[in-house]
Amino acid sequence: MNSMSNATVGSQRRMRALAFISFLAIASLLTTTVLHFTSSSSPLCPLPSPLPPHLFDALVHYALVSNASSSHMHSSDLLAISAVLRRRTPCNLLVFGLGPETLLWRALNHGGRTVFLDENEYFTSLFEQRHPGLEAYDVAYTTKVSEFSDLLSAVRAKVKGECRPVQNLLFSDCRLAINDLPNQLYDVAWDVIVIDGPSGYSPASPGRASAIFTAAVMARSQALRPTEVLVHDYERELERVFSDEFLCAENMVGTTGKLAHFVVQPNAATAAAADFCVNHSATSSPADIPP
Known part of the structure:
Protein backbone atom coordinates (compact mmCIF):
# COMPACT_ATOMS: atom_id res chain seq x y z
CA MET A 1 0.00 0.00 0.00
CA ASN A 2 2.81 2.34 0.93
CA SER A 3 4.70 1.45 -2.21
CA MET A 4 1.65 2.31 -4.32
CA SER A 5 1.20 5.57 -2.44
CA ASN A 6 4.83 6.45 -2.94
CA ALA A 7 4.53 5.68 -6.67
CA THR A 8 1.49 7.91 -6.93
CA VAL A 9 3.20 10.74 -5.12
CA GLY A 10 6.27 10.36 -7.33
CA SER A 11 4.12 10.41 -10.44
CA GLN A 12 2.37 13.57 -9.29
CA ARG A 13 5.69 15.26 -8.57
CA ARG A 14 7.00 14.32 -12.04
CA MET A 15 3.82 15.72 -13.62
CA ARG A 16 4.15 18.96 -11.64
CA ALA A 17 7.80 19.25 -12.62
CA LEU A 18 6.95 18.62 -16.28
CA ALA A 19 4.17 21.21 -16.14
CA PHE A 20 6.52 23.74 -14.55
CA ILE A 21 9.19 23.13 -17.18
CA SER A 22 6.57 23.46 -19.94
CA PHE A 23 5.37 26.73 -18.40
CA LEU A 24 8.93 28.10 -18.35
CA ALA A 25 9.45 27.08 -21.97
CA ILE A 26 6.23 28.77 -23.10
CA ALA A 27 7.00 31.89 -21.06
CA SER A 28 10.47 32.05 -22.56
CA LEU A 29 9.05 31.70 -26.07
CA LEU A 30 6.46 34.43 -25.46
CA THR A 31 9.08 36.75 -23.98
CA THR A 32 11.37 36.24 -26.96
CA THR A 33 8.49 36.88 -29.37
CA VAL A 34 7.39 40.05 -27.55
CA LEU A 35 10.94 41.36 -27.40
CA HIS A 36 11.41 40.64 -31.09
CA PHE A 37 8.12 42.36 -31.97
CA THR A 38 8.95 45.37 -29.79
CA SER A 39 12.39 45.67 -31.32
CA SER A 40 11.14 45.35 -34.91
CA SER A 41 8.34 47.89 -34.38
CA SER A 42 10.38 50.47 -32.49
CA PRO A 43 10.85 53.84 -34.23
CA LEU A 44 14.30 53.12 -35.60
CA CYS A 45 13.59 55.18 -38.73
CA PRO A 46 13.42 58.95 -38.23
CA LEU A 47 10.18 60.80 -38.82
CA PRO A 48 9.80 62.46 -42.25
CA SER A 49 11.76 65.68 -42.41
CA PRO A 50 11.40 68.65 -44.74
CA LEU A 51 13.75 69.26 -47.61
CA PRO A 52 16.97 70.94 -46.41
CA ALA A 271 -19.71 72.99 -37.36
CA ALA A 272 -22.33 75.48 -36.21
CA ALA A 273 -22.24 77.43 -39.45
CA ALA A 274 -25.26 77.02 -41.72
CA ASP A 275 -23.43 78.50 -44.69
CA PHE A 276 -19.92 78.53 -46.08
CA CYS A 277 -19.28 82.21 -45.35
CA VAL A 278 -20.08 84.46 -42.43
CA ASN A 279 -20.31 87.53 -44.60
CA HIS A 280 -20.85 87.22 -48.36
CA SER A 281 -20.63 90.99 -48.77
CA ALA A 282 -17.14 91.32 -47.28
CA THR A 283 -15.12 93.63 -49.49
CA SER A 284 -11.93 94.13 -47.55
CA SER A 285 -8.78 94.01 -49.66
CA PRO A 286 -6.22 91.45 -48.40
CA ALA A 287 -2.55 92.27 -48.31
CA ASP A 288 -0.32 90.93 -51.03
CA ILE A 289 1.23 87.55 -50.38
CA PRO A 290 4.85 88.04 -49.39
CA PRO A 291 7.41 86.28 -51.61
Missing part, protein backbone atom coordinates in the same frame (compact mmCIF):
# COMPACT_ATOMS: atom_id res chain seq x y z
CA PRO A 53 16.64 74.72 -46.89
CA HIS A 54 19.49 74.98 -49.41
CA LEU A 55 17.94 72.29 -51.62
CA PHE A 56 14.50 73.88 -51.29
CA ASP A 57 15.94 77.25 -52.37
CA ALA A 58 17.85 75.68 -55.25
CA LEU A 59 14.74 74.01 -56.65
CA VAL A 60 12.74 77.22 -56.45
CA HIS A 61 15.61 79.20 -58.01
CA TYR A 62 15.95 76.93 -61.03
CA ALA A 63 12.18 76.81 -61.44
CA LEU A 64 12.17 80.62 -61.60
CA VAL A 65 15.10 80.69 -64.03
CA SER A 66 13.31 78.37 -66.45
CA ASN A 67 9.92 79.95 -65.74
CA ALA A 68 9.83 82.18 -68.82
CA SER A 69 10.21 79.31 -71.25
CA SER A 70 8.62 76.32 -69.58
CA SER A 71 5.94 77.41 -67.11
CA HIS A 72 2.53 78.97 -67.44
CA MET A 73 2.62 80.13 -63.81
CA HIS A 74 3.91 83.64 -63.11
CA SER A 75 6.99 83.92 -60.90
CA SER A 76 5.10 85.75 -58.15
CA ASP A 77 2.50 82.95 -58.02
CA LEU A 78 5.17 80.26 -57.92
CA LEU A 79 6.96 82.09 -55.09
CA ALA A 80 3.73 82.47 -53.12
CA ILE A 81 2.92 78.75 -53.27
CA SER A 82 6.53 77.88 -52.44
CA ALA A 83 6.35 80.13 -49.37
CA VAL A 84 3.32 78.23 -48.09
CA LEU A 85 5.01 74.87 -48.68
CA ARG A 86 8.17 76.07 -46.94
CA ARG A 87 6.09 76.64 -43.79
CA ARG A 88 3.92 73.52 -43.95
CA THR A 89 6.11 70.70 -45.32
CA PRO A 90 6.24 67.81 -44.86
CA CYS A 91 2.48 67.85 -45.25
CA ASN A 92 -0.53 66.41 -47.04
CA LEU A 93 -0.63 68.31 -50.34
CA LEU A 94 -3.47 67.98 -52.86
CA VAL A 95 -3.01 69.58 -56.29
CA PHE A 96 -5.77 69.97 -58.88
CA GLY A 97 -4.05 69.91 -62.26
CA LEU A 98 -0.87 68.43 -63.75
CA GLY A 99 1.54 70.82 -65.40
CA PRO A 100 5.06 72.26 -65.58
CA GLU A 101 5.19 72.77 -61.79
CA THR A 102 4.09 69.23 -60.88
CA LEU A 103 7.56 67.86 -60.15
CA LEU A 104 8.48 71.01 -58.24
CA TRP A 105 5.52 70.72 -55.85
CA ARG A 106 6.27 67.04 -55.31
CA ALA A 107 9.95 67.73 -54.59
CA LEU A 108 9.31 70.67 -52.27
CA ASN A 109 6.96 68.49 -50.19
CA HIS A 110 9.76 66.04 -49.43
CA GLY A 111 8.71 63.62 -46.71
CA GLY A 112 5.03 64.45 -47.15
CA ARG A 113 2.26 63.05 -49.32
CA THR A 114 1.53 64.79 -52.61
CA VAL A 115 -1.50 63.80 -54.71
CA PHE A 116 -2.42 65.21 -58.12
CA LEU A 117 -5.84 65.23 -59.80
CA ASP A 118 -6.23 65.91 -63.51
CA GLU A 119 -9.02 65.92 -66.10
CA ASN A 120 -6.98 64.07 -68.75
CA GLU A 121 -6.80 60.32 -68.21
CA TYR A 122 -4.05 59.84 -70.82
CA PHE A 123 -1.94 62.69 -69.44
CA THR A 124 -2.31 61.34 -65.90
CA SER A 125 -1.20 57.85 -66.93
CA LEU A 126 1.72 59.24 -68.94
CA PHE A 127 2.93 61.35 -65.99
CA GLU A 128 2.87 58.33 -63.67
CA GLN A 129 4.78 56.20 -66.19
CA ARG A 130 7.49 58.82 -66.68
CA HIS A 131 7.81 59.60 -62.98
CA PRO A 132 7.60 56.40 -60.89
CA GLY A 133 6.16 56.97 -57.44
CA LEU A 134 4.13 60.01 -58.45
CA GLU A 135 0.54 59.66 -57.16
CA ALA A 136 -2.03 60.98 -59.62
CA TYR A 137 -5.67 60.26 -60.46
CA ASP A 138 -7.90 61.33 -63.32
CA VAL A 139 -11.22 63.07 -62.59
CA ALA A 140 -14.26 62.98 -64.87
CA TYR A 141 -15.66 66.50 -64.46
CA THR A 142 -19.33 66.94 -65.35
CA THR A 143 -19.48 70.74 -65.37
CA LYS A 144 -18.79 73.44 -67.97
CA VAL A 145 -17.80 77.08 -67.67
CA SER A 146 -20.91 77.97 -69.69
CA GLU A 147 -23.05 76.59 -66.81
CA PHE A 148 -21.66 79.19 -64.41
CA SER A 149 -24.96 80.75 -63.30
CA ASP A 150 -26.95 77.51 -63.15
CA LEU A 151 -24.26 75.79 -61.07
CA LEU A 152 -24.11 78.62 -58.57
CA SER A 153 -27.90 78.79 -58.21
CA ALA A 154 -28.20 75.01 -57.81
CA VAL A 155 -25.67 74.90 -54.99
CA ARG A 156 -27.08 77.93 -53.20
CA ALA A 157 -30.50 76.26 -53.17
CA LYS A 158 -29.08 73.18 -51.43
CA VAL A 159 -26.43 74.70 -49.18
CA LYS A 160 -28.29 73.46 -46.08
CA GLY A 161 -28.77 69.99 -47.57
CA GLU A 162 -26.81 68.12 -50.20
CA CYS A 163 -24.34 70.97 -50.68
CA ARG A 164 -23.67 71.77 -47.01
CA PRO A 165 -20.18 72.92 -45.91
CA VAL A 166 -19.39 69.89 -43.72
CA GLN A 167 -20.16 66.46 -45.16
CA ASN A 168 -18.74 63.18 -46.43
CA LEU A 169 -18.10 63.91 -50.11
CA LEU A 170 -17.93 60.22 -50.93
CA PHE A 171 -21.70 60.04 -50.48
CA SER A 172 -22.57 63.53 -51.66
CA ASP A 173 -25.24 64.19 -54.29
CA CYS A 174 -24.32 67.85 -54.66
CA ARG A 175 -23.81 68.77 -58.29
CA LEU A 176 -20.39 70.30 -57.59
CA ALA A 177 -19.06 67.56 -55.31
CA ILE A 178 -16.28 65.34 -56.66
CA ASN A 179 -17.26 61.97 -55.21
CA ASP A 180 -15.50 59.44 -57.44
CA LEU A 181 -11.96 59.69 -56.08
CA PRO A 182 -10.30 56.71 -54.36
CA ASN A 183 -12.11 56.32 -51.02
CA GLN A 184 -9.01 56.82 -48.89
CA LEU A 185 -8.44 60.34 -50.23
CA TYR A 186 -11.58 61.53 -48.43
CA ASP A 187 -10.09 60.50 -45.08
CA VAL A 188 -6.93 62.59 -45.48
CA ALA A 189 -6.59 65.84 -43.54
CA TRP A 190 -5.18 68.01 -46.33
CA ASP A 191 -2.82 70.72 -45.11
CA VAL A 192 -2.44 72.51 -48.45
CA ILE A 193 -4.66 72.38 -51.56
CA VAL A 194 -3.52 74.01 -54.81
CA ILE A 195 -6.22 74.55 -57.44
CA ASP A 196 -4.54 74.91 -60.83
CA GLY A 197 -6.99 72.80 -62.80
CA PRO A 198 -9.05 71.69 -64.55
CA SER A 199 -9.01 73.90 -67.62
CA GLY A 200 -11.30 76.93 -67.64
CA TYR A 201 -10.26 79.01 -70.62
CA SER A 202 -13.36 78.44 -72.79
CA PRO A 203 -17.14 78.01 -72.29
CA ALA A 204 -16.83 74.29 -73.06
CA SER A 205 -14.02 73.73 -70.51
CA PRO A 206 -14.91 72.00 -67.22
CA GLY A 207 -13.97 75.05 -65.17
CA ARG A 208 -12.90 74.98 -61.53
CA ALA A 209 -16.25 75.26 -59.78
CA SER A 210 -16.17 71.60 -58.66
CA ALA A 211 -12.54 71.79 -57.60
CA ILE A 212 -13.16 74.91 -55.50
CA PHE A 213 -16.32 73.54 -53.88
CA THR A 214 -14.70 70.17 -53.15
CA ALA A 215 -11.61 71.81 -51.65
CA ALA A 216 -13.82 74.00 -49.44
CA VAL A 217 -15.74 70.98 -48.12
CA MET A 218 -12.57 68.90 -47.64
CA ALA A 219 -11.03 71.71 -45.59
CA ARG A 220 -14.08 72.10 -43.35
CA SER A 221 -14.87 68.40 -42.97
CA GLN A 222 -11.58 67.43 -41.35
CA ALA A 223 -11.04 68.06 -37.66
CA LEU A 224 -7.31 68.48 -37.21
CA ARG A 225 -5.93 71.78 -38.44
CA PRO A 226 -6.51 74.68 -40.86
CA THR A 227 -6.18 74.02 -44.59
CA GLU A 228 -4.45 76.53 -46.85
CA VAL A 229 -6.15 76.69 -50.25
CA LEU A 230 -4.48 78.48 -53.17
CA VAL A 231 -6.56 79.21 -56.27
CA HIS A 232 -4.69 80.01 -59.49
CA ASP A 233 -6.21 82.17 -62.24
CA TYR A 234 -8.25 83.99 -59.61
CA GLU A 235 -8.59 86.98 -61.93
CA ARG A 236 -11.05 85.00 -64.07
CA GLU A 237 -14.70 85.50 -63.19
CA LEU A 238 -15.61 81.88 -62.39
CA GLU A 239 -12.58 81.31 -60.16
CA ARG A 240 -13.17 84.60 -58.33
CA VAL A 241 -16.92 84.17 -57.80
CA PHE A 242 -16.79 80.53 -56.70
CA SER A 243 -13.79 81.16 -54.44
CA ASP A 244 -15.60 84.04 -52.76
CA GLU A 245 -18.73 81.88 -52.44
CA PHE A 246 -17.17 78.77 -50.89
CA LEU A 247 -13.70 79.71 -49.60
CA CYS A 248 -14.92 83.14 -48.45
CA ALA A 249 -13.50 86.64 -48.36
CA GLU A 250 -13.07 86.50 -44.59
CA ASN A 251 -10.69 83.55 -45.07
CA MET A 252 -8.54 85.25 -47.71
CA VAL A 253 -5.10 86.15 -46.39
CA GLY A 254 -3.37 87.28 -49.56
CA THR A 255 -3.41 87.63 -53.33
CA THR A 256 -0.92 88.20 -56.12
CA GLY A 257 -3.61 89.11 -58.65
CA LYS A 258 -3.63 85.72 -60.40
CA LEU A 259 -3.40 83.69 -57.19
CA ALA A 260 -5.67 83.87 -54.13
CA HIS A 261 -4.65 82.41 -50.77
CA PHE A 262 -7.28 81.25 -48.27
CA VAL A 263 -6.94 79.68 -44.82
CA VAL A 264 -10.03 77.58 -44.00
CA GLN A 265 -10.70 76.36 -40.46
CA PRO A 266 -11.69 72.71 -39.78
CA ASN A 267 -15.14 71.60 -38.66
CA ALA A 268 -14.51 72.28 -34.96
CA ALA A 269 -14.64 75.97 -35.83
CA THR A 270 -17.37 75.77 -38.50
